[in-house]
Amino acid sequence: MTATARSSALYRAVWRWHFYAGLIVLPFVILIAVTGAIYLFKDEINDAAYGDLRLVPAQEVPALPPSAITAAALGMHPGVLRGYSPPATRDRAAQVKIAGEDGLKDTVYVDPYTGVVIGTAWDSGVSGSTAMWVVRKLHSLEYAGWIGNRIIEAVAGWMVLLVATGIYLWLPRGRNVGTFRPRKGAKGRPWWRDLHAATGIYVAGFIVFLAMTGLPWSGVWGKQFYDLSYAAGLGMPDGYWNDVPLSTVPMAEALDRAPWIAEHQPMPMSQPTGGIPAALDDVVRKVEALGIHPGYDLAIPGDATGVFTASVYPDDIAQERVIHLDQYSGEVLFDMDLSGLGTLGRLAEWGVSIHMGQAFGLANQIVLLIACAAMVLMCVSGAVIWWKRRPAGSLGAPAVPADWTIPRGILIIAVLLGIFFPLVGFSMLAIAAIELGLTATRRLRTA
Amino acid sequence: MKTIFAAVALSLVALPSVAQDIEVREAFARATLPNAPVAGGYLTVANHGDRDDRLTGARADFAGEAQIHEMTHSGDVMRMRELPDGVAIPAGQEVHLSTGSNHLMFMRLNRGLVQGDTVTVTLTFEKAGDIDVPFIVGPINARSFDDDGSGRTAPADHGGHSH
Ligand SMILES: [Cu+2]
Numbered sequence: 089m090t091a092t093a094r095s096s097a098l099y100r101a102v103w104r105w106h107f108y109a110g111l112i113v114l115p116f117v118i119l120i121a122v123t124g125a126i127y128l129f130k131d132e133i134n135d136a137a138y139g140d141l142r143l144v145p146a147q148e149v150p151a152l153p154p155s156a157i158t159a160a161a162l163g164m165h166p167g168v169l170r171g172y173s174p175p176a177t178r179d180r181a182a183q184v185k186i187a188g189e190d191g192l193k194d195t196v197y198v199d200p201y202t203g204v205v206i207g208t209a210w211d212s213g214v215s216g217s218t219a220m221w222v223v224r225k226l227h228s229l230e231y232a233g234w235i236g237n238r239i240i241e242a243v244a245g246w247m248v249l250l251v252a253t254g255i256y257l258w259l260p261r262g263r264n265v266g267t268f269r270p271r272k273g274a275k276g277r278p279w280w281r282d283l284h285a286a287t288g289i290y291v292a293g294f295i296v297f298l299a300m301t302g303l304p305w306s307g308v309w310g311k312q313f314y315d316l317s318y319a320a321g322l323g324m325p326d327g328y329w330n331d332v333p334l335s336t337v338p339m340a341e342a343l344d345r346a347p348w349i350a351e352h353q354p355m356p357m358s359q360p361t362g363g364i365p366a367a368l369d370d371v372v373r374k375v376e377a378l379g380i381h382p383g384y385d386l387a388i389p390g391d392a393t394g395v396f397t398a399s400v401y402p403d404d405i406a407q408e409r410v411i412h413l414d415q416y417s418g419e420v421l422f423d424m425d426l427s428g429l430g431t432l433g434r435l436a437e438w439g440v441s442i443h444m445g446q447a448f449g450l451a452n453q454i455v456l457l458i459a460c461a462a463m464v465l466m467c468v469s470g471a472v473i474w475w476k477r478r479p480a481g482s483l484g485a486p487a488v489p490a491d492w493t494i495p496r497g498i499l500i501i502a503v504l505l506g507i508f509f510p511l512v513g514f515s516m517l518a519i520a521a522i523e524l525g526l527t528a529t530r531r532l533r534t535a
Numbered sequence: 536m537k538t539i540f541a542a543v544a545l546s547l548v549a550l551p552s553v554a555q556d557i558e559v560r561e562a563f564a565r566a567t568l569p570n571a572p573v574a575g576g577y578l579t580v581a582n583h584g585d586r587d588d589r590l591t592g593a594r595a596d597f598a599g600e601a602q603i604h605e606m607t608h609s610g611d612v613m614r615m616r617e618l619p620d621g622v623a624i625p626a627g628q629e630v631h632l633s634t635g636s637n638h639l640m641f642m643r644l645n646r647g648l649v650q651g652d653t654v655t656v657t658l659t660f661e662k663a664g665d666i667d668v669p670f671i672v673g674p675i676n677a678r679s680f681d682d683d684g685s686g687r688t689a690p691a692d693h694g695g696h697s698h
Binding site for chain 1: 565567568569570571572573574575610611612613614615640642643675676
């Protein structure tokens with residue numbers, strides 16, 4: 089084989105794999121991009137759609153104490169108090185989480201100045217509304233259970249693969265093709281091809297970043313990453329918990345949200361001293377004196393050994409904070425800010441914050457919105473290119489060469505990628521098996 | 536006359552409060568947790584006359600203000616708003632102000648409502664005028680006049696302690 093023949097075989101193999109990967113993940117990429125774009129603006133959307141619950145006329149008088157606000161909520165919506173979120177600003181309602189007599193956890197919105205209950209809604213945790221909860225569940229495909237989560241993990245890995253193969257195909261190699269914008273006078277399929285290539289080169293970095301910052305939540309990759317980084321001493325410092333008794337409940341289960349690196353850390357325990365629980369007003373006063381950022385949530389102890397937990401994840405991640413307090417003595421058992429998370433924990437929180445459009449405020453949201461739109465455009469243009477060159481009545485996949493071999497360079501990269509993204513590895517093996525099968529049947533037919 | 540009637544009603548709680556054509560029965564409020572700034576009031580109003588009337592307001596010595604509220608449900612969301620014009624009590628009909636719908640909202644409470652007590656609330660009707668009505672104070676999770684609240688989750692009272 090000459091060098092040209094070898095490089096053209098490589099080019100065709102990469103193209104074929106880019107084609108397969110693109111076709112398979114296309115509907116998922118559209119789903120992720122659209123739901124992601126919506127969720128970037130969840131606070132704005134929630135305020136617009138549920139402003140009559142979330143917002144109140146700001147008043148000059150001081151707000152009622154937390155004990156009064158929660159008592160008002162429990163009076164109108166009987167049940168067990170589970171959480172309290174003081175208004176972040178003077179024009180916001182207080183939110184009281186109550187497990188109702190029907191067994192459902194609800195958010196009760198209370199005017200902090202009058203104590204009047206404005207309304208209630210099913211508690212959707214960090215999403216802030218049922219609609220945004222649905223969007224979030226679709227984004228992670230958790231709607232389809234753990235299988236959905238695995239699919240999204242594979243899709244994220246394939247997106248990285250698409251970027252890598254896409255950049256290889258993009259390299260101009262002296263051809264007359266559009267690189268940073270569609271070539272002049274291009275129409276029809278060449279124009280779409282150029283649009284796909286040019287958009288791709290601008291958005292490639294964002295796709296890789298979003299895929300990689302989304303992966304820590306995944307079931308296989310995320311868990312491996314967590315375990316390996318813990319083994320490498322990059323996880324939560326072991327000595328962190330030395331002097332407080334611990335429960336067996338992981339933080340991610342007890343709270344709506346925990347820092348990624350601390351998700352598997354156990355919740356501390358309160359020491360039942362036969363005493364009465366600390367007053368909510370005292371707990372709130374204490375965590376606010378510790379300088380917790382407004383907009384925090386306070387989780388109420390769920391049982392006799394449970395703790396109060398105040399936590400907040402503001403746009404400025406330097407202000408991130410988790411404080412656990414003994415429910416009887418009101419003593420601080422644990423007070424963690426960003427610096428306590430270790431380098432990797434800090435990196436994860438920073439990545440998550442950008443991924444969710446928070447870290448750089450509105451600019452962050454707009455840039456990622458454009459990236460999401462570009463991803464949809466990539467899907468549309470990719471589909472158009474395929475549709476236009478597809479022979480009538482067939483899939484129109486690039487032909488598998490009769491002498492099916494994988495160029496060695498590709499093989500090495502594929503194996504490495506398959507190890508790094510196990511779910512991509514599995515799906516690659518499946519596709520390779522199909523290709524081999526196709527080649528074999530053709531050989532049989534021509535023989 | 537009305538005062539006398541209220542006095543009788545107070546001593547015999549089960550007896551309905553009647554003024555001309557308007558009859559109020561099964562009036563109750565929910566007991567409050569310590570520090571609670573508001574409480575809900577619930578009742579049944581029957582209009583035995585042949586002209587429409589309207590409940591336009593309420594007042595009580597234990598509250599700085601009392602409003603008439605409506606509850607609307609859409610999907611998982613419940614909203615509560617003041618009804619500034621009150622509630623229509625059409626002729627020959629019975630109107631319920633209950634825990635899941637329209638209700639009285641006692642605000643700026645100057646004392647807590649204790650289960651088992653009876654408190655007096657003055658209801659104002661457009662045509663029937665003012666009527667003093669005894670409200671039984673039920674448990675904090677009472678759903679009806681004779682609901683003793685048992686058999687359902689008792690509310691946690693972390694919010695209530697003040698020491
Ligand atoms: Cu109300």
